[in-house]
Amino acid sequence: MQHQPPGTALVDLDDGVLAGRSADGDVRAFEVLIRRHTPLLRAYARRTLGSTDELDDVVQETFITAWDKLDALEDRAHVRAWMMRILSRKCLDRIRARRDHDDVTELEVAAPTDGAPERVAEARDREHAAELALASLPEAQRRCWVMKELLGYRYEEIAEELDVPLSTVRGLLSRARKNMISLMEGWR
Amino acid sequence: MSDTDDTRETGTQLPAAVPSEPPTWSAAALAAIEAVVLEVPGVADLFRARPTVQSAVTAIRVGVTPTVSRLVLDGAVLRIVIGTDGFAPAPAVARAVHDAALDEAARHRLVLSRVDVRIARIG
Amino acid sequence: MTAGPDPRESDPSVLAALEPEDLDGHSIDELADYLDAGMQPADPSIDDSPACQNALAAIIRLRNASLSALETAAQLEAPADESWIGGVLANISIEARAGRDVPLRAESETERPVMTEGAIRSLVRRAGDAVPGIVVSRCSIEGDVTVFAAPVRVTVEVAIIAGPAIHATAELVRAGVTTALAEQTDLVVEAVDVLVRDLLVEPAAVSEAASGRTRTVDPTDTTDSTAGEADA
Numbered sequence: 001m002q003h004q005p006p007g008t009a010l011v012d013l014d015d016g017v018l019a020g021r022s023a024d025g026d027v028r029a030f031e032v033l034i035r036r037h038t039p040l041l042r043a044y045a046r047r048t049l050g051s052t053d054e055l056d057d058v059v060q061e062t063f064i065t066a067w068d069k070l071d072a073l074e075d076r077a078h079v080r081a082w083m084m085r086i087l088s089r090k091c092l093d094r095i096r097a098r099r100d101h102d103d104v105t106e107l108e109v110a111a112p113t114d115g116a117p118e119r120v121a122e123a124r125d126r127e128h129a130a131e132l133a134l135a136s137l138p139e140a141q142r143r144c145w146v147m148k149e150l151l152g153y154r155y156e157e158i159a160e161e162l163d164v165p166l167s168t169v170r171g172l173l174s175r176a177r178k179n180m181i182s183l184m185e186g187w188r
Numbered sequence: 189m190s191d192t193d194d195t196r197e198t199g200t201q202l203p204a205a206v207p208s209e210p211p212t213w214s215a216a217a218l219a220a221i222e223a224v225v226l227e228v229p230g231v232a233d234l235f236r237a238r239p240t241v242q243s244a245v246t247a248i249r250v251g252v253t254p255t256v257s258r259l260v261l262d263g264a265v266l267r268i269v270i271g272t273d274g275f276a277p278a279p280a281v282a283r284a285v286h287d288a289a290l291d292e293a294a295r296h297r298l299v300l301s302r303v304d305v306r307i308a309r310i311g
Numbered sequence: 312m313t314a315g316p317d318p319r320e321s322d323p324s325v326l327a328a329l330e331p332e333d334l335d336g337h338s339i340d341e342l343a344d345y346l347d348a349g350m351q352p353a354d355p356s357i358d359d360s361p362a363c364q365n366a367l368a369a370i371i372r373l374r375n376a377s378l379s380a381l382e383t384a385a386q387l388e389a390p391a392d393e394s395w396i397g398g399v400l401a402n403i404s405i406e407a408r409a410g411r412d413v414p415l416r417a418e419s420e421t422e423r424p425v426m427t428e429g430a431i432r433s434l435v436r437r438a439g440d441a442v443p444g445i446v447v448s449r450c451s452i453e454g455d456v457t458v459f460a461a462p463v464r465v466t467v468e469v470a471i472i473a474g475p476a477i478h479a480t481a482e483l484v485r486a487g488v489t490t491a492l493a494e495q496t497d498l499v500v501e502a503v504d505v506l507v508r509d510l511l512v513e514p515a516a517v518s519e520a521a522s523g524r525t526r527t528v529d530p531t532d533t534t535d536s537t538a539g540e541a542d543a
Contacts, residue, residue: 283422
């Protein structure tokens with residue numbers, strides 16, 4: 001006779017299967033996705049917005065939006081990256097709202113690039129080096145790099161999201177990539 | 189219902205097909221129908237039926253306050269949204285709910301042209 | 312697809328320069344795009360260039376390190392709080408998943424019974440889940456479901472425990488779903504297609520594989536393999 005394993009619990013299912021069930025209306029499956037990915041989404045929101053009271057709200061809103069749009073998601077296996085993109089959009093909205101409120105013109109804020117190569121070279125491990133390198137980029141470069149290299153946005157989507165020309169995005173990304181790789185190659 | 193009685197007394201023609209005015213209803217009638225529906229074997233849940241735009245407008249015009257009933261009366265059509273227990277076959281449960289609602293409405297002299305039962309959950 | 316460059320091999324001195332003249336005519340951005348395209352269609356001027364291969368490896372290492380840093384930071388975040396989760400759930404509506412209204416048979420003029428597509432999907436999900444070794448992922452109904460007695464086709468995507476019983480198990484799903492639909496709906500079902508799209512990996516198997524041990528089936532495990540409950 002064939003070995004019949006016990007029924008698989010929801011918590012043991014892949015993201016893709018959970019996303020499929022959620023898209024069909026299975027709230028319990030969606031709840032597993034919420035528990036599984038909340039820490040990562042919070043970590044991303046914290047890095048993007050700073051440690052703030054807004055973290056709970058922005059991540060909560062992300063899941064609520066994700067539920068509504070799940071039906072349209074084709075690449076269900078990569079639901080985590082897709083939710084991070086939703087979160088990123090909401091974080092940007094909040095950053096823009098902060099700026100409007102403070103009436104500050106949007107400038108490319110100069111990052112502490114002085115001493116960045118040395119700091120990166122002394123990082124305790126590759127992850128730490130990558131964090132330091134990213135933090136040393138000018139804001140616009142950092143944002144583009146994260147959206148493309150980490151979150152998987154397309155160039156056009158970045159241009160639309162940031163409301164800048166495509167050529168600007170390409171230029172920023174080109175510089176960001178070279179800066180990041182150069183800095184990382186100094187780490188050993 | 190007094191409304192129907194009045195029209196008979198004044199000799200006004202009763203509408204042949206769809207009533208031109210919503211029949212008089214009372215919160216008590218809807219509450220009674222709700223209670224009866226919940227007793228139908230196989231009914232596990234009763235959900236709030238969304239009113240159509242028209243019934244919402246009518247309610248405002250007549251000065252009706254939002255009802256606590258989960259049922260919606262749309263003209264002469266009663267809308268009921270249920271969840272079944274997953275055991276009794278759902279089509280049979282829908283029919284039983286329709287029958288029970290129609291009967292209870294009649295007991296309250298509420299004339300319905302239709303009872304629309306919508307099954308939103310099975311089991 | 313050609314295997315990517317090994318991220319562990321690199322010559323750091325080659326990467327100090329990242330301009331096209333250093334990368335056999337390719338910009339770093341072209342290389343990143345090539346990577347994103349799965350290195351298809353294959354480009355020998357990149358594949359055969361040591362400088363390009365080193366740069367590709369550096370891009371991969373960097374992406375991995377950055378993601379890994381984020382995942383490490385995630386471990387420091389508190390798990391989702393119950394009342395906060397409640398806040399999410401309170402704001403999502405099943406109504407959004409109701410789908411089309413599927414008519415049931417009306418036997419009198421005062422009847423107009425319908426069933427939501429969402430209700431039917433959850434029915435299918437439950438029937439499929441009842442089969443051992445199976446988890447339903449997505450289900451869809453093709454056809455003009457809003458027309459009473461219009462023939463429809465139901466597709467059930469499943470994740471299944473890998474093993475020789477796949478075909479038999481899929482047949483159990485088909486039978487279970489067919490029965491459930493016949494008992495609980497008035498749909499005229501032309502066919503139920505079962506698509507095996509994912510494999511389920513049991514948690515025990517994953518940890519054993521990671522530790523290098525192979526999983527042997529205990530003879531006592533194979534007794535009492537009850538057939539799945541085909542009825543919903």
